[in-house]
Amino acid sequence: MLTFSCQLYGNEFETASNQAKYCPDCRKKQEIPPKIACQRKLQQIILCMYREKLKSYAESHGLSVNKLFLTALQEYRTNHKEDNSNG
Numbered sequence: 001m002l003t004f005s006c007q008l009y010g011n012e013f014e015t016a017s018n019q020a021k022y023c024p025d026c027r028k029k030q031e032i033p034p035k036i037a038c039q040r041k042l043q044q045i046i047l048c049m050y051r052e053k054l055k056s057y058a059e060s061h062g063l064s065v066n067k068l069f070l071t072a073l074q075e076y077r078t079n080h081k082e083d084n085s086n087g
Ligand SMILES: [Zn+2]
Pocket: 006, 007, 008, 009, 010, 011, 022, 023, 024, 025, 026, 027
């Protein structure tokens, strides 16, 4: 038997399988807590919204969405450089 901690509520449980995410209780219920379900939905909505925006923005600049994303990522990294100096 191996001990895992439930990814939903963190309570420890034992199981014979070598990979488990949820305790038997949670698996029985097979329900996702409203908070998580809500976050997932929100994530999807945001992704959808941004995808459309990104797409039209990219097209107006003659870029592919992927290229635009990489450019944005690079810019973000440049603007949020980690400060490694120790003074
Ligand atoms: Zn659980």
